[in-house]
Each structure stands twice: as C-alpha cells, then as structure tokens.
Amino acid sequence: MTPYHRHLTGWRDYYNFSSYKPRERGIDSMEFEPVIGLEVHAQLLTKSKIFCGCSTVFGEEPNTLTCPVCTGQPGSLPVLNRRAVEFAIKLGLATNCRITPHSLFARKNYFYPDLPKGYQISMYEYPLAVDGFIEISVQGQKKRIQLIRIHMEEDAGKLKHGETPETASYSYVDFNRTGVPLVEVVSGPDIRSPEEAGDYLRKLRAILQYLEICTGNMEEGSFRCDANVSVRPKGQKEFGTRAEVKNMNSFRHVEKALEYEIKRQISVIEDGGDVVQETRLWDANEGVTISMRSKEEAHDYRYFPDPDLVPLRVNEAWVDEIRKGLPELPDQKKERFVKDYQIPEYDAEILTSTKAMANYYEECVRLFPEPKTVSNWMMGDLLKELKRDEREIDQCPVTPKHLAEMLDMIKKGTISGKIAKDVFGEMYKTGDRPEKIVKEKGWVQILDGGEIEGVIDRIIAANPKLVEDYRSGKEKLFGYFVGEVMKATKGKANPKLLNDLLKEKLKK
Ligand SMILES: [Zn+2]
Numbered sequence: 001m002t003p004y005h006r007h008l009t010g011w012r013d014y015y016n017f018s019s020y021k022p023r024e025r026g027i028d029s030m031e032f033e034p035v036i037g038l039e040v041h042a043q044l045l046t047k048s049k050i051f052c053g054c055s056t057v058f059g060e061e062p063n064t065l066t067c068p069v070c071t072g073q074p075g076s077l078p079v080l081n082r083r084a085v086e087f088a089i090k091l092g093l094a095t096n097c098r099i100t101p102h103s104l105f106a107r108k109n110y111f112y113p114d115l116p117k118g119y120q121i122s123m124y125e126y127p128l129a130v131d132g133f134i135e136i137s138v139q140g141q142k143k144r145i146q147l148i149r150i151h152m153e154e155d156a157g158k159l160k161h162g163e164t165p166e167t168a169s170y171s172y173v174d175f176n177r178t179g180v181p182l183v184e185v186v187s188g189p190d191i192r193s194p195e196e197a198g199d200y201l202r203k204l205r206a207i208l209q210y211l212e213i214c215t216g217n218m219e220e221g222s223f224r225c226d227a228n229v230s231v232r233p234k235g236q237k238e239f240g241t242r243a244e245v246k247n248m249n250s251f252r253h254v255e256k257a258l259e260y261e262i263k264r265q266i267s268v269i270e271d272g273g274d275v276v277q278e279t280r281l282w283d284a285n286e287g288v289t290i291s292m293r294s295k296e297e298a299h300d301y302r303y304f305p306d307p308d309l310v311p312l313r314v315n316e317a318w319v320d321e322i323r324k325g326l327p328e329l330p331d332q333k334k335e336r337f338v339k340d341y342q343i344p345e346y347d348a349e350i351l352t353s354t355k356a357m358a359n360y361y362e363e364c365v366r367l368f369p370e371p372k373t374v375s376n377w378m379m380g381d382l383l384k385e386l387k388r389d390e391r392e393i394d395q396c397p398v399t400p401k402h403l404a405e406m407l408d409m410i411k412k413g414t415i416s417g418k419i420a421k422d423v424f425g426e427m428y429k430t431g432d433r434p435e436k437i438v439k440e441k442g443w444v445q446i447l448d449g450g451e452i453e454g455v456i457d458r459i460i461a462a463n464p465k466l467v468e469d470y471r472s473g474k475e476k477l478f479g480y481f482v483g484e485v486m487k488a489t490k491g492k493a494n495p496k497l498l499n500d501l502l503k504e505k506l507k508k
Contacts, residue, residue, distance in 0.1 A: 032231045032269070034262040035239055036191035040204060041182050042214045043155065043222040044087045050154050050181035051078030051121065058220065062160075062174035070179035072117030077308050080105075084181035085128070087213040088152050089314065089322050091183055092129030094207050094329055095147050099319050103128045103151075105309045108301045113173055114157035122153035122184075124303045128312070134187075134207070135331060136199040137349065145200050146188030155180040189228070189239065194258035198251055201225060202353060206330045210355050218250050225254055230275065231265045240265070241275040245289055247282045257282035261289050333358055341371035350379055356394045367404035370411075377403060381421065385428045397431040398424070406434040418491055419443050446492045449501060452485070455493070456505050459484045470506055481506070 049056055052069035068076040092099050106124040132147035157178040162170040185204060191197050205223055208214035216223045230242035245261050248254045260282075265275045280289040328336070330352050337348035337358075351361045357378075364374045382403070386396060406423055409415045415423060415438055426437045438444055446452055459481060460467055470477040485498055 031234050032262075032266050033192060033234050034194075034258070035189045035230050035232060035242075036193075036197055036258060037189040037228040038187045038191065038197060038200065039226045039228070040185045040187075040201065041224045042091075042185065042208055042216070044084050044181040044183060045213055045215065046081055046083045046087065046181055048081060048083075049179035050081050050084050050152070051179055054179065056180050058222075060176055062172070062176060065176040066178070070116075071175055078121065078306075080309065080312065081181060084152065085312065085314070086322060087181070087211075088128050088150065088183050089319060090211050090213055090326065091185070091208065092132065092150050093319070093323050093326060094211055095129075095132040095134055095150070095185070095204075097129035097132030097147060097150060099129050099314055100126065101314055101316075102126060103312045103314070105152075105306045105312065106303045107306050108153075108303055110299050110301055112156070113171070114159050114175075114178070116157070116175060116178065120154060120156060121306055121309070123151035126311075127151035128314070134200060134203050136196060136203055138196060138199075143190075143196070145190045145196075148186045148188055150183055150185050153182050153184060154178070155182050194255040194262070197227065197258055198255045201251060201254060203330065206353055206355070210327055210329055210333075212327075221249070224249070227254070227258060227261075229258060229261045229265070231262060231269065240269075241277050243275065243277065243289075244279045245282055246279060246292070249284075253282060253284055256284075256287065257289060260287065264289065337361075341365065341375075343371055343375050347372075347375045347379060350383075351375060354393065356392065360393050360396070360400050363400035364404050367401060368407045370407070373407060374403070377407065377424070381424050382428075385425075397429070398427045402427055402433055409434055409438065413447060413494060414438065414445060415443060416445050416491065416495060418495075419445065443492065445494050446489055447494050447497065449497060452489070452493050452498055452501055453505070455485050455488045456481075456498075456502055459488065460505060467506065478502070478506070 043056075044050075046056060048054060049070055052067050054065045054067050054070055057065065069078055089099055103123055104126040105121050107119040108122045108124070109119040111118060127149040129150040130148065132150070133144040134147060135142050135144055137143070155177050157173050157175040160172045160174060162168045162172070187200065191200060205214075205216040208223070209216045214222060218224070225248055227245045227248070228242045229245055230240035232238065232240040243261065243265070245257050248257045261280065268275055276291075276294060278294045279292045281292045282288075283290050333352045334345070334348045337343060337352060338345055341348075343351075350357075352358045361374060361378060364378070365371050368374060382393075382396065382398065385391075386393060403424075406415075406420060406427065409423075410417055410420050415434075419438075422441075423434050423437055423443060426432065426441070427434055430437070463481075463484075466477055466480065470481075481502055482498060485493055485502065
C-alpha cells in the first residue's frame with residue numbers, strides 16, 4: 001500500500017464513521033492488546049462552591065445560586081473552600097496517594113459560553129495528591145491500577161438548548177453548577193480491558209461513596225469519565241497512538257464505548273491505516289465513537305498560576321488528623337466480611353461494592369444471623385430484580401427487616417424454600433411484609449400430615465398402573481408422585497413430610 005493509500009484509509013475512518021463497522025471479533029483472540037487510562041471527574045459534596053459561598057444544591061431554578069465570584073465579575077476574588085480541600089485529601093489518602101505539601105491553582109484558559117471567566121481554575125503542574133493506586137481483582141488475582149495524580153478544580157456551568165419550536169434557535173446557560181468543586185483522578189495506562197475499566201470505576205466510585213464526599217451518580221453528572229485508549233501488538237512495549245473517548249455517562253456505556261473503540265483501532269491498523277490522535281465522542285444511540293476534534297485542533301490552554309490564589313499548603317498534622325478520621329473502606333470491609341461472616345471472598349466483594357449494599361447486608365444478618373443464607377438471597381433474587389429494574393439497593397422495595405422475616409419463615413417451616421421465591425417476588429412488587437403476602441395468598445406450607453396423606457391417597461388411587469410399576473422396581477417414578485402431590489397442593493406440601501409419607505404409602 002502506498003503512503004497515499006494509507007492516508008486515504010485514515011481519512012475514510014475519519015469521516016465515514018457512521019457507515020464504519022469494525023470487524024466482528026472478540027478482542028481477546030487478537031494479537032493486539034488495549035492500553036487504557038481513565039480520567040474521572042467527581043463532584044465533591046460540599047455545601048458551598050469551591051471559591052465562593054454559593055450553595056451547591058442540585059436542581060434549583062437556573063442562575064439562582066450565583067454571585068460575582070462564580071459568574072466571574074471584574075474585581076471579585078476567589079477564596080478557597082477548606083472543606084473541599086479536606087475532601088480531596090480524604091480521597092488521596094483512601095487511594096494510597098502521597099499528599100503534596102505544596103500545590104498550586106492555575107488558570108486553564110479557553111472560551112466557552114458556560115465558562116464566565118474565560119478560564120477554569122484547576123491544578124496543573126502541582127496537584128494535591130500523587131502516586132497512589134486502586135486495587136481491583138482480575139480473574140481472582142489482585143491488580144493495582146496506578147493513580148498518577150488527583151487534582152482539584154472548579155466545575156463549569158451548563159448549557160441548555162431550546163427544545164420547543166419557539167426556542168429551538170436559542171441556547172441558555174445555567175451558572176448554578178459553575179464553581180462546584182471537582183476532583184480529577186488520573187489513572188496510569190494500566191487498564192487492559194473494558195471489564196477492568198468497569199471494575200476500576202466501580203471501585204473508585206465505591207471509595208468516594210464510602211468517604212461520603214461524592215454521590216457517584218453518573219447520570220446526574222457527579223461522576224464523569226473520559227478514557228484514553230490505544231492498542232499495540234501483544235508483547236510490544238511502546239504504546240500505540242491514543243484516542244480520547246468522551247461522553248460516556250453510565251458504567252455500561254463506558255464498557256461498550258471502550259469495546260467499540262478497541263475494535264475500531266485494531267481494524268484501522270489491520271487495514272494498513274494509522275490511528276489518528278483525536279478526541280472522539282461516544283454516541284450511545286448508534287453504539288459508535290465519533291471523531292470530535294483532531295490533534296491539530298486540540299486546545300492550547302495557556303496554563304499559568306492563578307495570581308488571585310496563594311499556593312495551597314497542607315501541613316502534616318492536618319493530613320494525620322484526616323487519616324485518623326477515615327471510615328472503613330471497601331477493601332477493609334470486604335476482609336472483615338470474609339472473616340466475621342465466614343462468607344466467600346466473591347460474595348464479600350459484591351456485598352461491599354456499595355456502602356448501601358454492605359449496610360443492607362449487615363442489617364439483615366443482625367436480624368437473621370445466618371450470613372451465608374442472607375448472602376445467597378441478596379446475590380440471587382434480590383440483585384436479579386434490582387438489575388432488571390436498573391435500581392440501586394437503596395431504592396429496593398424489600399427492606400432488610402422484611403427479608404429477614406421471610407428467611408425466618410423458611411426456617412420455621414411456615415413456607416417452603418420454593419414458595420419463598422414467589423413470596424420474595426411479591427415483596428419486591430408490593431413492598432408488603434412477607435406474613436401479609438403469605439396469609440393473603442394462602443401460601444402457608446402444609447405441615448399437617450393428615451392433609452398430605454389425604455392427597456397421596458387420592459393420587460395413588462388414581463394411578464394404579466404406575467403404583468404397580470413402582471412397586472415392581474421402577475423407582476424413578478417416585479419423582480412423578482412427588483410432582484403430582486406438589487401440583488395438587490400448589491407447591492405447599494412440606495417436602496420432607498411429603499417424602500416420608502409417600503415412601504411409606506408406596507411400600508404397601
Ligand atoms: Zn458564587
């Protein structure tokens with residue numbers, strides 16, 4: 001292929017993105033490996049903004065939470081929010097970073113209508129925290145993802161584009177979000193698959209939530225992720241040319257976007273082309289990444305130290321004080337669950353994946369002290385229902401108390417384990433207590449031997465041929481009789497009792 005054609009291939013990829021279909025192949029089977037680094041922006045849950053006293057409440061009337069500082073009026077001066085720094089330090093410590101004693105705010109200059117000052121205050125050469133790591137498990141093995149840096153910055157405003165025919169040609173700007181404190185967490189290029197990226201993000205979000213410094217809500221934009229993606233032949237040390245992928249606003253989208261982008265880059269290389277260094281947007285509707293701007297169009301932000309802010313000094317005593325106040329973090333909680341509740345590490349990993357889930361589990365075990373049984377129900381029926389409805393556990397209609405009550409009913413023999421599945425389904429649908437459901441539906445297990453005997457007698461009388469076959473050695477038929485009795489009692493016969501009685505009756 002001539003250089004000219006190579007060039008063309010690149011352009012085809014560059015412009016023809018909508019008709020472009022990467023080859024359908026599993027990434028794992030390729031001789032290429034992806035190299036992924038992630039940049040996460042997390043909104044800090046302070047009451048006021050990072051450089052002024054305005055409230056950070058979400059969802060207020062546009063432009064009601066603003067002042068001269070966050071709207072960039074001439075002569076106004078920023079004052080750093082101590083609580084925001086404290087939160088950022090917490091994250092740094094929880095992710096094994098070194099907190100730097102001196103950091104510096106800089107101006108990142110660019111024009112955009114949601115940025116009233118014409119620059120964003122951010123940290124550049126001197127971030128607040130460096131050299132940390134987050135641990136994830138990859139095929140049962142622990143893997144460290146390096147954190148290069150964590151720095152603080154202010155959020156920009158939000159543009160809203162007119163949606164009615166009358167307003168279609170207008171865009172509106174809401175400065176309520178301008179100046180909300182953010183941390184940016186930059187990982188090393190250590191991630192090797194979309195799944196690892198998902199695990200890393202989930203762990204980072206869990207840490208933020210455990211620390212209670214960020215809601216972690218991706219849909220509301222309080223936890224956002226950009227990815228740097230490249231591919232290289234397996235065994236090669238040098239990195240390939242990377243593309244930055246933006247606009248992924250859920251965990252599922254991150255994994256899908258990365259999968260697409262990896263396949264796309266491999267296809268480009270296999271077709272003899274070159275991957276272009278550029279920024280690409282994930283289009284969730286089309287399931288593709290689209291070129292947004294190339295390297296030539298990349299911004300030069302002309303960073304320089306913000307003369308309105310003195311260098312940030314963090315003394316060791318303060319860091320120690322914050323370290324002492326750190327709560328139990330996901331990895332520590334996981335270890336404790338394995339030790340205290342004697343559950344498998346796999347269970348503990350899932351149960352500690354969010355603080356709310358861990359709290360739910362512990363509350364339930366407190367009320368029904370059989371940890372593995374509780375874990376089985378949570379990891380099975382409960383998570384299945386939540387996943388189907390795309391709900392978080394704090395939106396679960398079944399409370400820990402109700403789940404514990406239901407497990408108690410199984411233990412006491414009031415309901416069978418089989419019926420319990422239906423009871424759970426109803427509890428999830430209605431939010432009612434299990435007793436109420438069982439009573440209303442008449443699902444109480446039949447523990448009355450006489451009643452079960454009556455049913456067995458009827459079934460034996462109705463199947464003389466099969467009974468004879470059974471008695472002459474066709475023991476497999478036992479299961480058939482069990483099934484018939486269960487059918488006749490709508491699954492309510494106590495299984496143990498039924499087995500014993502049936503064996504006895506069939507003998508004769
Ligand atoms: Zn303000």
